[in-house]
Amino acid sequence: MPVIPNYNIAHLAVAPGQPGQLVEVQISKKKSPINIEQQLIREVFPTPKSQYLSNIFLSSFCREQKLNAVYKPYVDQKALVGIEVETENVQFIGPNLSIGFWEVTEDGSLRNNGREFKTRGAIPVAFTERALTHLFSNLNSSIDFSIRTSIHVHQDVRGMSLEQVINLLLIYITVENLLFKFAGANRRNSIYCVPILDTNFLSNMQSKEKMVATLSHINGNWTKYTALNLLPIAQFGSIEYRHMPGTADIRKLVVWIDLLSAIKVHAYQTSYSALVDSIVKLNTTSGYLAYLHDIFGELVNYLDTTLLLSDMEKNVYYIKNCTLTNEFHRHVVSTIVPESAFGKLFQTFRKEIGDAKWKILMEIKAQIAPNTDTEELYAAMRRRPNSYKEAYPTMADKINLLCAA
Amino acid sequence: MYTDTADDLNKKYAGTYFWYNGELVYAAEFQNRKSPEGASDEIVTVFPHKNNEILVVVNPDLIKPIEFESAFFNIVYRNEMAFKLMRRAKRQNRKGLCNDTVFLLNPLAELYALFGKTAHTPSFALDTVKNIIASVFPTWPDAIQALKTYHSVAVSPLFALCRSSLDQNFLMLSMFGFIGKATPDSITIYHKPSYQEVRDYLTRSNNNMVLLNASNT
Numbered sequence: 001m002p003v004i005p006n007y008n009i010a011h012l013a014v015a016p017g018q019p020g021q022l023v024e025v026q027i028s029k030k031k032s033p034i035n036i037e038q039q040l041i042r043e044v045f046p047t048p049k050s051q052y053l054s055n056i057f058l059s060s061f062c063r064e065q066k067l068n069a070v071y072k073p074y075v076d077q078k079a080l081v082g083i084e085v086e087t088e089n090v091q092f093i094g095p096n097l098s099i100g101f102w103e104v105t106e107d108g109s110l111r112n113n114g115r116e117f118k119t120r121g122a123i124p125v126a127f128t129e130r131a132l133t134h135l136f137s138n139l140n141s142s143i144d145f146s147i148r149t150s151i152h153v154h155q156d157v158r159g160m161s162l163e164q165v166i167n168l169l170l171i172y173i174t175v176e177n178l179l180f181k182f183a184g185a186n187r188r189n190s191i192y193c194v195p196i197l198d199t200n201f202l203s204n205m206q207s208k209e210k211m212v213a214t215l216s217h218i219n220g221n222w223t224k225y226t227a228l229n230l231l232p233i234a235q236f237g238s239i240e241y242r243h244m245p246g247t248a249d250i251r252k253l254v255v256w257i258d259l260l261s262a263i264k265v266h267a268y269q270t271s272y273s274a275l276v277d278s279i280v281k282l283n284t285t286s287g288y289l290a291y292l293h294d295i296f297g298e299l300v301n302y303l304d305t306t307l308l309l310s311d312m313e314k315n316v317y318y319i320k321n322c323t324l325t326n327e328f329h330r331h332v333v334s335t336i337v338p339e340s341a342f343g344k345l346f347q348t349f350r351k352e353i354g355d356a357k358w359k360i361l362m363e364i365k366a367q368i369a370p371n372t373d374t375e376e377l378y379a380a381m382r383r384r385p386n387s388y389k390e391a392y393p394t395m396a397d398k399i400n401l402l403c404a405a
Numbered sequence: 406m407y408t409d410t411a412d413d414l415n416k417k418y419a420g421t422y423f424w425y426n427g428e429l430v431y432a433a434e435f436q437n438r439k440s441p442e443g444a445s446d447e448i449v450t451v452f453p454h455k456n457n458e459i460l461v462v463v464n465p466d467l468i469k470p471i472e473f474e475s476a477f478f479n480i481v482y483r484n485e486m487a488f489k490l491m492r493r494a495k496r497q498n499r500k501g502l503c504n505d506t507v508f509l510l511n512p513l514a515e516l517y518a519l520f521g522k523t524a525h526t527p528s529f530a531l532d533t534v535k536n537i538i539a540s541v542f543p544t545w546p547d548a549i550q551a552l553k554t555y556h557s558v559a560v561s562p563l564f565a566l567c568r569s570s571l572d573q574n575f576l577m578l579s580m581f582g583f584i585g586k587a588t589p590d591s592i593t594i595y596h597k598p599s600y601q602e603v604r605d606y607l608t609r610s611n612n613n614m615v616l617l618n619a620s621n622t
Binding site for chain 2: 088111112146189191194195197198199200202203206223224225226280283313314317318320321322323324326327328329332333334335336337340341342343345346361362365371372373374375376
């Protein structure tokens with residue numbers, strides 16, 4: 001049966017002078033500003049309707065396969081997650097595996113009969129333990145979780161607002177080291193899950209507005225191999241946690257997913273200002289611990305909190321810097337004091353050419369080569385004035401003035 | 406158990422710095438050759454060693470990447486000492502330390518741009534990498550002294566000092582930019598969120614100098 005397209009007729013209008021005839025006309029749409037408190041991720045990034053396995057199907061499948069769950073209760077049972085499990089030395093795959101939770105794919109980074117198992121779309125968190133039990137019971141017991149393997153968890157954030165995702169990002173950064181410790185501390189040195197704190201991303205996100213801009217244009221502003229990968233937001237409406245090394249420890253994986261759910265729930269329930277306020281006030285070990293209890297509740301017992309000061313101090317400091325605009329920095333990088341200790345270093349050249357020529361030079365530089373060394377640009381223009389005048393005819397007069405003896 | 410081949414090692418470590426059996430080394434290339442007994446292939450490479458080169462039969466299990474966190478480091482380069490080292494999160498095979506996996510940033514780049522100059526950053530060489538690994542920071546008086554020669558100096562993994570572009574003294578930098586003014590005897594913090602961490606830095610380095618919070622004055 002052919003698929004009937006669901007036409008949207010909003011772009012069709014009656015052309016003047018031709019009653020009744022429909023033609024396609026371009027209607028300019030005014031881009032309304034994003035309301036970061038109310039607009040949901042699924043509205044900002046209209047992703048295709050996500051595939052997820054329904055509760056009814058999963059319940060009956062689990063009954064049929066006699067899959068039971070031991071772990072409970074979950075922080076957020078209804079939350080949807082996607083799981084990707086990489087493993088090597090796969091010699092046997094049970095025939096029932098792909099009719100339930102999982103699909104099997106090849107992965108070029110794996111060796112030794114490596115395979116990647118992905119959940120067929122998102123599944124409710126409450127089914128993750130049974131899904132993992134089903135996976136490992138349908139593979140040979142000698143599967144190998146080598147250093148090349150890892151387990152990625154996708155968390156559905158389509159129902160969160162942009163502000164709540166920013167909250168999630170801030171909370172995540174404060175506890176990033178603790179999450180790495182839980183997953184396996186050596187993972188933080190992996191080139192496939194680089195801690196956000198070790199990258200330069202936070203330098204570009206030093207205010208709430210910049211964070212919103214980064215999230216709204218995530219494809220140009222993020223890279224896949226950060227431990228918290230935000231790129232899938234635009235494609236699937238999910239964020240990906242890449243920390244966990246390959247393991248068949250189901251209990252550890254279920255707790256891991258629950259820890260991630262706790263971060264999401266806290267981000268969902270707390271306002272941006274309240275969250276920033278609580279982070280800015282953090283400066284003692286007991287304060288850090290209380291903050292962790294607020295986020296993780298009893299799950300905090302699964303985290304290694306023995307070195308909280310060293311694990312959280314730098315991260316909290318980074319958040320303080322990201323969330324409060326640094327007016328002093330702006331002042332410094334926009335104020336020229338020629339007689340200052342730093343300014344004096346460059347005054348010889350400026351004095352040599354004089355203030356009038358300096359001004360012209362800075363105007364030309366701003367237009368043709370803002371990143372070039374001023375002194376080098378001046379020397380180059382003096383050497384080949386005609387080449388510059390040909391290349392930039394609108395500035396020929398200024399170049400003449402500059403190159404005059 | 407899978408062991409890396411010469412091809413694998415070329416992808417991961419050729420042209421990079423890494424630890425080999427606990428020693429900092431650089432390898433340009435890994436090659437296969439027949440072992441003297443002729444029984445099997447072995448992997449060989451050449452490590453530079455004191456103006457010379459030594460041929461090494463490589464045991465892939467003894468190779469370890471250099472681990473570090475993003476921070477300020479002191480690397481003497483031109484007139485600068487303080488540089489930020491950051492990791493690159495991008496698809497790649499390299500695991501050793503090189504320009505594909507990490508990069509250096511000059512924290513004074515915006516200040517240089519203000520005065521129409523280009524900020525320079527060093528490329529990776531053995532001395533640069535040694536400085537990064539050693540991660541040595543001068544005391545406050547030594548840092549002030551160093552600023553007579555250099556434009557910037559890192560005083561801790563989180564903070565650096567540079568010659569001031571506002572007056573005759575110094576500016577204090579965090580990983581995110583300028584946070585306050587400094588003299589040989591005092592620091593005044595203008596970016597409030599940094600106050601606590603600067604106070605912690607002074608306490609840990611047994612420094613009793615005056616710390617002021619400009620937002621309280």
